[in-house]
Amino acid sequence: MKVDDKTYQKFWWFKKGSKWPTGKTDVLGDNFGDCKSSDAVCFQKLPEVKEEGLLLLAIDSEGNQFEWTFDSLNPVAHAAYKALRHGTTASKVSGATWAPRVIKGSITGSAQDTFMYRDQDGIRSFMLDDDGCDCHSTLSMGHAMCGGGCSQSYGNCKITGGVDKLSDAQMTGSAGSGHHCTGPATDYGLSLYYYAP
Structure with missing residues (x-):
């Protein structure tokens, strides 16, 4: 995949x-090199790449394309790197915004300043969003999460696992009906790429 040369x-x-x-109980449970390109699902961690200058590109099935630049001085970005590279869990890390560059599509207006990579209902799941509750997320893979658990108002807690679209900005359903936000599900697709200088 080529972006900006x-x-x-x-x-x-x-x-x-x-x-x-x-x-499969971990969205980063595969080691780099475990998957075949023909596999429908691949949960590989990053290979041996340094954090400095590393870029992460995410493309979803809705046509959104976002690019993040890792930053070891940003606690949110650094926690995401440690998860993607080493499988290091994080119950909740909040700090400076780690905003992606939008290449195509749209993004929620809420700051991406909270990261979690933890177990939820039997799946070690990954989420970058604004407050640790699966609404206004960008990267959300595995099971829906909210705080230390799961809230039916912020994603379908009954779904075993999946991925969310990159632009989870809109509320769906009426008040009191549940499912106000989309969460991880199997009706979206997501691919992650890296660029190491």
Whole structure:
């Protein structure tokens, strides 16, 4: 994948409409090199790449394309790097905004300043959003999460696992009906790429 004359390498993906794979309990549970390009789902961690200058590109099935620049001095970005590279969990890290560059599509107006990579209902899940509750998220993979648990108002807690679209900005349903925000599901697709200078 080429963006701005940079060649990105694909390392993680969930094909739209795929079933959550049996026995998979961690969205970063595969080591780099474990997957075949023909696999519908691949949960690889990053290969041996340095954090400095590293770029993350995410493309969803809705046509959104976002690019993040890692920053070891930003606690949110650094926690995301440690999760993606080493599988280091984080119950909740909040701090400076880690905003992506929007290449295509739209993004929520809420600051991306909170990161979690933790177990929820049997799936180690990953989320970058504004407050640790699955609304106004950008990266959201695995199970819906809210605070230390799951809230039915901020994603469907009954769905085993999946991915959310990158631009989770709109509320759906009427007040009191639940599912006010989209959360991870199998009706979206997501691919992650990296660029290491």
